[in-house]
Structures are given as structure tokens and as C-alpha cells.
Amino acid sequence: MTTDVDLPTAVSQQFPTAAPRPSLDCPAFNVPAGDALAVLQYLRDTQAYDFLMDVTAIDWSAEQSPRFTVVWHLYSSTKHTYVRLAANCASDAEPAMPTTSGLWAGADWHERETYDMFGIKFAGHPDLRRILMWDAYPYFPLRKEFPLAGLPTEMSDADINAEIGVGVIPAPMAGGPFVATPGVPMSEAEPRAKDEAWDEKREKPE
Amino acid sequence: MATDFSYPDAAVKAASLPKEFDLEKMSLSMGPSHPSTHGVLRIQFELDGEIVTKADPVIGYLHRGDEKIAENMTYNQFVPYTDRLDYIAPLANNMAYAIAVERLAGLELPPRCQAIRVLTAEMARVSSHLMGLGAYGIDVGAWSVFMYCFEEREKLYKLFEELTGARFTTSYTRIGGLARDVPEGWTQKVDAFCDQFLPILEEILGLLTRNKIFLDRTVDIGVISKADAIAYGLTGPNLRGSGVPNDLRKDKPYSGYEQYEFDVPVGSKGDCYDRYLCRGEEMKQSIRIIKQLVKNFPGGDWYAKDARKIFAPPKDKILSSMEELINNFMIVTEGPQMPAGEVYFEAENPKGVLGFYIVSKGGGVPYRMKIRSPSFCNLSILPKLCVGNLVSDVVSILGSLDFVMGECDR
Numbered sequence: 054m055t056t057d058v059d060l061p062t063a064v065s066q067q068f069p070t071a072a073p074r075p076s077l078d079c080p081a082f083n084v085p086a087g088d089a090l091a092v093l094q095y096l097r098d099t100q101a102y103d104f105l106m107d108v109t110a111i112d113w114s115a116e117q118s119p120r121f122t123v124v125w126h127l128y129s130s131t132k133h134t135y136v137r138l139a140a141n142c143a144s145d146a147e148p149a150m151p152t153t154s155g156l157w158a159g160a161d162w163h164e165r166e167t168y169d170m171f172g173i174k175f176a177g178h179p180d181l182r183r184i185l186m187w188d189a190y191p192y193f194p195l196r197k198e199f200p201l202a203g204l205p206t207e208m209s210d211a212d213i214n215a216e217i218g219v220g221v222i223p224a225p226m227a228g229g230p231f232v233a234t235p236g237v238p239m240s241e242a243e244p245r246a247k248d249e250a251w252d253e254k255r256e257k258p259e
Numbered sequence: 260m261a262t263d264f265s266y267p268d269a270a271v272k273a274a275s276l277p278k279e280f281d282l283e284k285m286s287l288s289m290g291p292s293h294p295s296t297h298g299v300l301r302i303q304f305e306l307d308g309e310i311v312t313k314a315d316p317v318i319g320y321l322h323r324g325d326e327k328i329a330e331n332m333t334y335n336q337f338v339p340y341t342d343r344l345d346y347i348a349p350l351a352n353n354m355a356y357a358i359a360v361e362r363l364a365g366l367e368l369p370p371r372c373q374a375i376r377v378l379t380a381e382m383a384r385v386s387s388h389l390m391g392l393g394a395y396g397i398d399v400g401a402w403s404v405f406m407y408c409f410e411e412r413e414k415l416y417k418l419f420e421e422l423t424g425a426r427f428t429t430s431y432t433r434i435g436g437l438a439r440d441v442p443e444g445w446t447q448k449v450d451a452f453c454d455q456f457l458p459i460l461e462e463i464l465g466l467l468t469r470n471k472i473f474l475d476r477t478v479d480i481g482v483i484s485k486a487d488a489i490a491y492g493l494t495g496p497n498l499r500g501s502g503v504p505n506d507l508r509k510d511k512p513y514s515g516y517e518q519y520e521f522d523v524p525v526g527s528k529g530d531c532y533d534r535y536l537c538r539g540e541e542m543k544q545s546i547r548i549i550k551q552l553v554k555n556f557p558g559g560d561w562y563a564k565d566a567r568k569i570f571a572p573p574k575d576k577i578l579s580s581m582e583e584l585i586n587n588f589m590i591v592t593e594g595p596q597m598p599a600g601e602v603y604f605e606a607e608n609p610k611g612v613l614g615f616y617i618v619s620k621g622g623g624v625p626y627r628m629k630i631r632s633p634s635f636c637n638l639s640i641l642p643k644l645c646v647g648n649l650v651s652d653v654v655s656i657l658g659s660l661d662f663v664m665g666e667c668d669r
Contacts, residue, residue: 074601075600075601076600076601076602077362077363077365077598077600077601077602078362078601078602078603078604079603081601103489104489104492105492106492106603106605106612106614106631107603107614107616107629107631109616109629109631111618111626111627112627124616124629126603126614126616126631128605130489130503130505130510133510133511134511135603135605137601137603157490157491157492158268158487158490158491158639158640158643159490159491159492159493159636159639159640161266161639162635162636162638162639163636166635170326179265179266179267180265180266183319184318184319185318185319185322185668185669186319186322187319194324194327195326195327199327201327201328201331
């Protein structure tokens with residue numbers, strides 16, 4: 054078994070398309086979406102990264118392309134090290150990624166959650182339904198354009214909707230969270246409640 | 260409601276079941292408010308007589324969007340939200356989150372701060388396992404265990420209250436330190452608690468370990484094989500119960516765990532009984548760690564002194580020095596200043612491995628934060644585990660997994 058020091062070399066020899074990814078802790082790689090499955094399988098079978106700890110995604114906001122990055126974290130129970138793998142989704146409008154649920158049964162729920170929150174479709178997933186939100190929910194809440202307070206929508210059940218006549222309403226922010234906006238001039242960045250309109254640019258949600 | 264979902268593993272297992280009755284399958288919804296689902300878990304069953312042929316956990320009833328909230332506030336402001344993940348052991352969550360952010364900042368903490376964190380995390384482990392054990396007792400019909408457990412848990416909560424000011428929502432850590440130092444004489448009280456707790460723990464475990472009814476309800480029920488435990492990403496006592504000796508406190512020590520002597524209990528069969536035994540033994544090991552800690556409690560600073568842009572200065576300095584006042588204002592409003600980058604940190608929590616993946620673009624607010632919650636992963640094995648069992652055994656299985664929905668749904 055190779056030690057962790059030469060893991061980057063081993064991976065880049067095996068997969069020339071894999072590039073090192075900036076990381077503050079464990080080894081990390083960027084791979085093309087098409088190679089992700091092969092690299093994950095290589096890491097599991099050859100490099101003894103037997104645990105899939107986490108699957109998630111990052112939304113780099115609508116202005117950026119590629120917009121979505123899927124991130125896997127693997128852990129080796131023998132080497133006691135982590136490795137991070139990231140792959141950009143080719144399409145920004147219809148993001149997709151091959152599923153890893155064939156390699157790890159636990160990926161099933163992780164991928165359902167990632168689909169639920171970001172709308173990334175995992176090709177080949179046996180049962181890609183929403184998991185935390187209800188099935189008919191129309192939005193993907195962890196996308197950057199989705200507001201913190203939420204968006205008005207129908208209740209999960211038509212019966213309930215008919216009975217109470219009120220859908221899901223945005224959360225009252227009640228003055229919070231009261232933080233500065235990073236990356237803007239100090240006059241703009243002054244701490245304020247996120248739903249408070251101090252000028253025309255910030256519209257208060259209903 | 261039809262049960263039209265597919266879990267490949269579970270379907271294979273269901274196909275191999277002998278047919279109990281040649282009747283129409285029945286649909287049964289268990290939860291979201293059912294005493295054995297420990298919160299708001301719902302399981303949609305398909306039953307053949309009383310045998311489960313399909314099980315689909317429906318989660319999300321407690322989804323609050325913690326990850327979205329984290330993207331909208333400073334690092335310190337998120338600490339109270341970590342209390343509400345695994346609300347049975349908030350001190351352990353506080354610590355895991357703080358260490359994750361400190362890894363991002365590249366901060367080293369003084370020994371006293373690390374020791375206090377380990378002490379509180381181990382106390383949280385004991386209180387969490389007491390809760391799990393007591394609730395499990397009720398699930399399988401042993402009420403008195405619950406009473407004993409809650410009395411001990413109450414003593415721990417008294418100690419937490421004295422330390423943090425709150426019994427449940429402790430919010431004890433800050434990035435780069437703690438909310439406050441331990442009060443005078445507190446560690447002696449913790450020591451006294453440990454001394455009186457060990458004989459009572461023996462008594463509590465004695466109520467169950469050789470109890471015929473308990474054995475009938477747990478032995479050979481809900482067996483998780485080693486391979487399954489790894490494939491589904493199980494962690495904590497649920498993984499160790501299946502015979503995989505993984506414990507991050509030993510394997511990848513953080514916050515000075517390498518200094519303490521303790522053993523990692525491992526099961527042999529992976530059934531409900533093994534998971535119960537692991538939790539019982541883990542409590543004893545936690546007490547062992549606490550005893551070592553209290554004996555040699557390190558002195559010195561309880562927060563990182565050199566982290567001037569991260570940990571707010573002491574109150575008296577803020578009121579007497581202009582520079583410290585400005586510094587405090589900046590930390591409170593803009594948040595502790597972090598470098599850009601990505602970290603993933605996992606801590607061995609009572610329920611399993613709690614992970615935080617933080618993507619920072621610099622500044623005081625994370626760009627993206629993912630919470631890898633142990634209960635979520637531990638529950639993902641349910642579709643496979645429940646199939647072939649009686650509905651009453653599902654109750655036993657759920658209790659043995661010891662999950663918390665606050666953490667599962669986030």
C-alpha cells in the first residue's frame with residue numbers, strides 16, 4: 054500500500070486529468086465529471102479509502118461558470134487520512150453527475166440530499182427523490198439565489214392547502230441575522246438585518 | 260399512500276423472504292409522532308402480515324436549513340445553531356464546530372482550553388448515552404432504566420448549567436476559545452459526580468445486560484455486517500458494534516485526545532445487543548478520561564491569546580482601551596477573519612462522526628458550510644435493516660441506532 058505522502062503522485066500517474074485542488078488540510082483533487090467515478094473506485098479499491106464520509110456540492114453563484122462543484126470526502130480506516138475529490142458539473146442549467154451509489158450504498162441518501170438542495174441530477178441513481186423537502190417543492194434552497202427567508206409556495210399537501218388557504222410564507226427575519234456584508238465598502242457593509250431595506254437596492258421580502 | 264420507491268439492497272433482501280401470507284400487502288405509516296421514533300422520523304412500511312417487506316424512512320420534518328443559515332452569518336453567530344444539531348449532546352457539537360473553524364484559521368489552542376473542551380465533550384457523551392439507554396429501555400419495555408438514567412443525566416445538566424449558564428443550549432465554545440473559563444471548584448464537583456456515578460452505572464447496566472426480556476428483544480435483531488456498516492458510512496457505536504474499531508479520538512486525535520488512556524469497545528456480531536453493550540462500555544471509558552483530566556487539569560490560558568482578529572478581547576480591556584474596543588467591534592460585526600480555503604473536520608461525537616466542511620472565500624462569513632451528520636448516515640441503512648423484521652423489532656432497531664432528528668434533518 055502506498056503511503057499518503059505520494060498519494061497525489063499516484064493519482065496523477067493513474068489519472069493524468071486529475072489536478073491538485075487547493076486545500077488547507079487533506080490531499081484534494083479536481084477531476085473531470087466523467088472520470089469522477091473511476092477515481093473514486095481507484096481510491097476505494099487500490100488506496101484503501103473505504104469510507105465515503107460525505108457527498109455535497111458548492112454553488113459558485115449564477116454569474117460563474119462552471120457553476121456547480123460536487124465534492125466527495127473519503128476516509129481510510131487503515132491509513133486514518135482523508136481525501137477530497139471535486140468535480141465540476143458540465144452544464145449550469147441542467148447540472149448532472151454520475152452516481153456513486155453503486156460503490157457505496159450510503160451515497161444514496163447523500164446524493165438525494167444534494168439533488169434536493171442544489172438540483173444536481175445524479176445519473177444512474179436508483180431513486181432520486183427529494184429527501185429533506187417534500188416531493189412537490191419547487192425550489193432548490195441551497196442555490197445562492199434562493200433567499201434566506203425562503204419563497205412563498207404551496208403547502209406539501211393539497212388537502213392542507215385547501216383547508217387553511219395559506220401556503221408556505223417566507224420566514225419573518227425579526228431583525229436577524231445582524232451581520233456585515235463582506236466584500237463591499239464599509240458604508241454599505243455596515244451591520245444590518247438581512248431583510249431590512251435601508252435603500253432602494255435592498256428590497257424587503259413579503 | 261403507495262410505497263413506490265426503490266432501494267436496491269433492500270429489494271434483494273425482500274425478494275429472498277419467505278412469503279408469510281398470500282394476501283395483499285399492507286401499508287403502514289409509523290411516525291412522525293410515534294414514541295419509538297425519538298423525534299419526528301416517519302417510516303413508510305409495506306407489510307406482509309407483520310413482517311416488513313419494504314421500509315422507506317421519510318425525513319425532513321425538522322429541517323431548518325442550518326447550512327443556508329450558516330452562509331448568512333459570522334462564524335461565532337453560528338455556534339448556537341450547533342447546539343440544535345444533536346441537542347442531546349450540544350457541548351460535543353460546539354467543540355466539533357469550533358475546531359473545524361480553527362483548522363481553517365490554522366489556530367493552535369492552549370492546553371487548558373483543549374482540556375476543558377475534551378472534558379465537556381466526554382460529559383456530553385455520558386449524558387447522550389444515558390439518554391439513549393434510558394429511551395432504549397422504554398422502547399423494549401424496561402421503564403425503570405429510564406428513571407435511573409434521567410436522575411444521573413440531571414446531575415450532569417446541573418454541572419453544565421453551572422459551567423455554561425444553560426442546561427441544553429450551551430453554546431460554550433467560541434472560535435479560538437471558550438465563552439468563559441470553568442468556575443472555581445467545578446472540576447472537583449465533576450470528580451465527585453464520576454465517583455458516585457460508576458456504581459450507579461453498573462446498577463443501570465445490571466438491569467439490562469442479563470435481563471431475559473431485554474436479551475430476547477435485542478440479541479440477533481437488526482444485525483449489521485461489517486461490510487454493510489462501512490458501505491452505508493455508519494459511524495460511532497453503531498459502527499463499532501459491528502466490529503469495526505474506528506474511533507477518531509484514537510485514530511486521528513484532536514484537541515489532545517492522544518494524552519488520555521482509554522479503550523475503544525467493539526462488538527462482535529453487530530446486533531442491537533452489541534450496540535447497547537458498546538454504549539455502556541463507552542460511558543465507563545468516558546468517565547476514565549474525565550478522571551484523568553480532572554486529576555491533572557492544566558493551568559494557563561483558556562483561549563488563544565495570539566488570535567487577535569478572531570477571539571474577542573476580555574470585557575475589562577474593551578471598556579478601558581480604544582484599540583481593544585475597535586477590535587471587539589470588528590469581531591462582533593464582521594466576524595472573526597478567516598483565510599480563504601477549504602477544510603473538512605470530523606469529530607467523534609456520541610452519535611457518531613460529526614463533520615463540518617467549510618468553504619471560505621476569506622472574511623467572517625463562510626461561503627458554504629456542509630454539516631455531515633452521523634444520524635443522517637446511520638438512518639440511511641434503515642431500508643435494508645428493517646426488511647424481514649417484525650414491526651415490533653423495528654422499534655428495537657430504531658432505539659439501538661440512537662439517532663437524533665435535529666441532527667439528521669439539520
